[in-house]
Amino acid sequence: MTRLPAPFEREMRVYWEDTDAGGVVFFANYLKFFERARTEWLRALGFSQETMRLHTGVMFVVSHTQVRYLSPARLDDLLRVSVEIRELGRASMLLFQRAFCGQRLLAEGEIRIGCVSSSASLGSTPAADLKPTRIPAALIEAINQDCSDS
Amino acid sequence: MTRLPAPFEREMRVYWEDTDAGGVVFFANYLKFFERARTEWLRALGFSQETMRLHTGVMFVVSHTQVRYLSPARLDDLLRVSVEIRELGRASMLLFQRAFCGQRLLAEGEIRIGCVSSSASLGSTPAADLKPTRIPAALIEAINQDCSDS
Amino acid sequence: MTRLPAPFEREMRVYWEDTDAGGVVFFANYLKFFERARTEWLRALGFSQETMRLHTGVMFVVSHTQVRYLSPARLDDLLRVSVEIRELGRASMLLFQRAFCGQRLLAEGEIRIGCVSSSASLGSTPAADLKPTRIPAALIEAINQDCSDS
C-alpha cells in the first residue's frame, strides 16, 4: 500500500490587514497566502527567489490562477496553507494549493507559475524583458528528491 | 445585424502600492482592480454595496475566480478594466473581466459572485452568518435595462 | 545595576506582496509589520482582539503613527519587529516599534493606539459608533506583570 506524500504546509496568522469590511479575510488575499506558501516551499527546497533573481536573472511569474472560496476566515485565525505539485514541466509547473483553518477548508486553487529570465540592464527593471526559460535543474532535482523522500 | 453591447469600463492608474520587486504589477492585485470595476459597475447601475449591506444585510461575496496573466503593467500605466456579464442567475452571476493598457490585454478572468444575506446582531460581524439569497429584483432589472439600452 | 526588560519581538518574512517596483519593501507596509507584532504581543499577553471585539465590543484603534525609514529590506529578508511600551494610559497607550534585518535597523516609530467600544446593532459595523473606553483591567494587569517579570 502506497502512502501519498504529505503536502508542504505553512502556518500563517490572519491580521487586520488581511480582513475587509465583511469581517472576514478579503478574497484576493488568499492569492497572497498561497504565494507566501510557495516561497516557503521553494526556500525549504533550498531556493531563495531573491538570490536566484539577482544572481541568474531567473524568476517565477504567475501565469494563471484559479481559486474557489469555500468558507470565510476571520481576524486571529491560524491558517495552514499547502502546496502540492500537479504538473512539473520544463519551464512551468502547476501547483494545487489549499488554505485551512483547523480542518475547515477555506479556499483551494490551482496556480500555474512559469520560469522566466530577464536581461536587466541599466535603468531597466528585472521584469522588463522576460523570456520563458527552463526551471533550474537543481530545483527540478530537489523537487524530485523531495517527492521520493516523502 | 446585432451589435454587442459595449462592456462597462473603468480607468485606473498603477501606483507604487500595486507593484512588486519584479518592477511590474503584483499579479494578485488584478483581483483588486477587477473588484474596483465591479463596484463602479454596480454604482453605475444605481447600487451602493455599503448602503445595500447596512440597510438590507445583503452583500455580494466572491465564490470563484479564474485569471490569466498575459502581459505586465508598470508604475504609472493607465489601465482600463472591463466588466461583462456571462451568466445571470437568481443568487449568483458570472462576470468576465479584462484589464488593458492601451490595446494591450494584461489579464482576463471570470469571477463568480454570489448574493448572500447576513443577520448581524450585537458583536457579530456582517459576514458571520451568511446565507445565499436572491439578487435584489431592482438590480436584476437595472442589469437587464442596461443590456437592452446598450 | 538594573537591566532593561527585553522588548517583545516577532520574526516575519518579506514576501513578494510586501515589495514594490523599487525592489524593496513598500514603505507603508512597515505599518502592517508593526500591527502584526502588536497583535502577537497582545496574544502573548493572553488577549485575542477578535474575541475581545466580538464578546465585549471593545477594540483598539490607531490614532497616530510616526515612522522613520532608515534602510531598505528586500524580498526573502527575515525581519524582527519589536514592541515596547512608552506610555500606558487609561484609554490609550503609546508604543515604540522597530523593524530590524539582522542588526540593521530598517524602520522605527511610535504608534498610539486607543481603546474604544462600539455598540453595534443590526446592520451596523463595529467601528460605526466608537467611544473611547478604558483599557480592560486584565490587560493592564498582564502588561504590568509582564514588565515586572522581564
Add this chain to the structure above:
Amino acid sequence: MTRLPAPFEREMRVYWEDTDAGGVVFFANYLKFFERARTEWLRALGFSQETMRLHTGVMFVVSHTQVRYLSPARLDDLLRVSVEIRELGRASMLLFQRAFCGQRLLAEGEIRIGCVSSSASLGSTPAADLKPTRIPAALIEAINQDCSDS
C-alpha cells in the same frame, strides 16, 4: 490681502480592499492614499516617476511619515486627498497631506520624501544602491511656477 494657493487635490473611492474587519478603512491605507495623491501631483507638474526612474535612475523615497487618524471612512466613501508643500529643500521635501470625506477631515500628516539616484547594473534592483541626490531642477521650477500661478 493675499490668498493662499489651493492645495492640489485628488478624489479616490474607498473599495473593499481598503477596509478592514472594523468596517472602516484600514489605517495604514491612508499612506497609500497619500502616495497616490503625491504621484498625481507630480504627474500634474509634468513628472512621471517611472520615466524619471528608468531614464535617469532618480526616484523619490519616503524617509519619514507622521499621520493622525481623526475620523473613519467606509466602503464607497469618496475621499479627497490633498498635497501641500511645507518645505522644499535641495534633495528632499516635506509635504502636508490630508484626506477628507466631504468636509470631514479623516486623516492628516506630514510626509518627507527624499530624492535618490541608483546606479542599477545587471541583476541589481533600482533601490539597491541609493544615494541622496538633488531634486531635478525642472521639477523645482515646475513647483515654483505652480505656486506663483495659484
